[in-house]
Amino acid sequence: MALWGGRFKQQPSELFKKFNDSLPVDYRLVEQDIQGSICWSKALEQVGVLSSDEQQALQTALLTLSEEVEKDPQQILTSDAEDIHSWVEQKLIQAVGDLGKKLHTGRSRNDQVATDLKLWCKAKGEELSLALVSLQQALMDLAQREKGTVLPGYTHLQRAQPVTFGHWCLAYVEMFDRDIGRLNDALYRADTSPLGSGALAGTAYPIDRHALASDLGFRRPTLNSLDAVSDRDHVIELMSCASISMMHLSRFAEDLIFYNSGEAGFIELSDQVTSGSSLMPQKKNPDALELIRGKTGRVYGSLSGMLTTMKALPLAYNKDMQEDKEGLFDAMDSWQLCLQMGVLVAEGIKVNSSATLAAAQQGYANATELADYLVSKQIPFREAHHIVGEVVLKAISEGKALEEFTLAELQVYSSLIGEDVYQYLTIESCLDKRQVLGGTSREQVELALDTSRRDLADI
Ligand code: ARG
Numbered sequence: 001m002a003l004w005g006g007r008f009k010q011q012p013s014e015l016f017k018k019f020n021d022s023l024p025v026d027y028r029l030v031e032q033d034i035q036g037s038i039c040w041s042k043a044l045e046q047v048g049v050l051s052s053d054e055q056q057a058l059q060t061a062l063l064t065l066s067e068e069v070e071k072d073p074q075q076i077l078t079s080d081a082e083d084i085h086s087w088v089e090q091k092l093i094q095a096v097g098d099l100g101k102k103l104h105t106g107r108s109r110n111d112q113v114a115t116d117l118k119l120w121c122k123a124k125g126e127e128l129s130l131a132l133v134s135l136q137q138a139l140m141d142l143a144q145r146e147k148g149t150v151l152p153g154y155t156h157l158q159r160a161q162p163v164t165f166g167h168w169c170l171a172y173v174e175m176f177d178r179d180i181g182r183l184n185d186a187l188y189r190a191d192t193s194p195l196g197s198g199a200l201a202g203t204a205y206p207i208d209r210h211a212l213a214s215d216l217g218f219r220r221p222t223l224n225s226l227d228a229v230s231d232r233d234h235v236i237e238l239m240s241c242a243s244i245s246m247m248h249l250s251r252f253a254e255d256l257i258f259y260n261s262g263e264a265g266f267i268e269l270s271d272q273v274t275s276g277s278s279l280m281p282q283k284k285n286p287d288a289l290e291l292i293r294g295k296t297g298r299v300y301g302s303l304s305g306m307l308t309t310m311k312a313l314p315l316a317y318n319k320d321m322q323e324d325k326e327g328l329f330d331a332m333d334s335w336q337l338c339l340q341m342g343v344l345v346a347e348g349i350k351v352n353s354s355a356t357l358a359a360a361q362q363g364y365a366n367a368t369e370l371a372d373y374l375v376s377k378q379i380p381f382r383e384a385h386h387i388v389g390e391v392v393l394k395a396i397s398e399g400k401a402l403e404e405f406t407l408a409e410l411q412v413y414s415s416l417i418g419e420d421v422y423q424y425l426t427i428e429s430c431l432d433k434r435q436v437l438g439g440t441s442r443e444q445v446e447l448a449l450d451t452s453r454r455d456l457a458d459i
Contacts, residue, residue, distance in 0.1 A: 003086050003109075022083040025325050027076040032119040033088045033112070034066045036195060039215045040107055043196070047205045049105050058103060061095040062088075084116070085109045106207070108199035110229040110317040115195040117325070119216065121234050124332050125187040131339040132180050132245070133456060136173050138346040140452055143169035147445050149353045150427055151266070152360040157258075159363030162430050163440040165351055170448050172252050177455070179245040186241050190234035193218035197225035200316040230316040232306070235324045239303040242335040243296075249338050250296040253289035256345065260286050265355045270348025273341070288345055292338045299334050302327030357427070361401065364392050366425045369433070370402055373424040377416040387413050 093100035147166035193213035222228035374384035
């Protein structure tokens with residue numbers, strides 16, 4: 001039976017019922033709805049609506065229901081209740097009879113659903129924070145294993161300057177660090193309790209909303225009932241966090257797809273995260289990474305869907321807002337899954353260090369070094385840049401690396417070039433020079449790794 005039948009003469013059409021019901025989606029809020037209901041029953045006892053015995057009976061029945069659901073969560077989906085709030089109330093009434101009908105006193109599904117969803121966001125947010133940390137850990141382990149491995153660094157997907165594989169790993173550790181920070185900020189703002197806001201105007205019972213908020217585990221109660229029941233900023237913020245983090249994950253995926261390509265051959269992905277082709281027996285495709293890249297679009301879609309749903313909605317609650325959960329659940333699940341998959345991928349990466357070294361040695365990745373060498377001989381950088389450009393042009397036409405020119409050949413471009421130039425042109429020298437904070441020298445990578453490990457231990 002619906003929660004609101006009294007005012008209606010006709011039954012809802014079957015099509016409308018299906019259209020309107022949210023149980024197939026919001027059943028996931030069952031734990032939060034039960035928790036919220038227990039706290040509400042205590043608040044009702046405090047204002048004299050329920051006796052202590054009544055509150056105890058309701059609480060016991062709600063806890064039993066919670067255990068039953070834990071054993072058999074699928075049972076919810078066999079019900080024809082409109083939503084999870086109706087389902088919990090129905091089950092309560094079945095368990096304790098008329099007493100169950102008192103629980104909704106002074107409460108509306110509007111403040112109820114807002115509360116349930118915030119509780120869900122907080123719990124899921126914690127899980128995501130841990131998933132981000134796990135991926136950071138896997139990347140730090142990879143950085144440790146490959147901290148000395150030379151990797152060509154790219155700009156415009158053109159070989160630019162050599163870096164180390166460890167430095168590449170730690171770039172993503174930084175990105176996920178910002179994601180954790182963003183998530184924590186969003187969770188801090190979400191940590192306010194709407195319960196007691198009623199349908200829109202505030203409940204008519206003298207509930208101590210501060211006590212209720214802390215009983216629910218919130219930092220404080222919300223301060224405006226109209227806003228509290230119609231605020232979905234937390235949904236949008238979490239999906240924004242998910243979108244930005246998925247953008248990072250998609251770049252991680254794309255880098256690795258390229259490194260794993262036959263053309264680059266820098267890494268081999270483990271069999272555990274790749275699949276074969278039904279036709280071409282030789283294939284080993286980077287599906288896990290492609291799916292991470294692909295799911296990014298889906299998460300962006302959920303964010304823009306919700307922004308569009310909320311746009312220009314009048315205060316306060318509107319049924320449009322029921323559309324918040326599907327996208328949120330999907331975005332958060334996808335994000336979590338991609339983070340977990342990222343760990344599996346990172347753990348199984350085998351780096352082909354001779355291929356990465358060979359690639360770093362080609363493509364004139366040491367041209368900047370030659371320019372810096374000329375600068376050390378008092379040639380202004382802009383002039384040095386031009387001279388090296390000419391040397392590179394010549395090297396390309398002869399199919400040579402810069403260090404393959406004889407001293408006499410180099411001196412055609414500048415008489416200041418001496419025998420000591422060759423040590424400048426080695427990969428080792430390119431790396432060693434990047435001693436600046438945040439640079440790719442082995443010492444700096446080691447330092448960055450230590451700092452990241454220490455930061456992680458502090459969480
Ligand atoms: N199922 C609804 C939602 O998810 C909550 C119910 C609010 N319904 C209402 N008629 N005010 O938003």
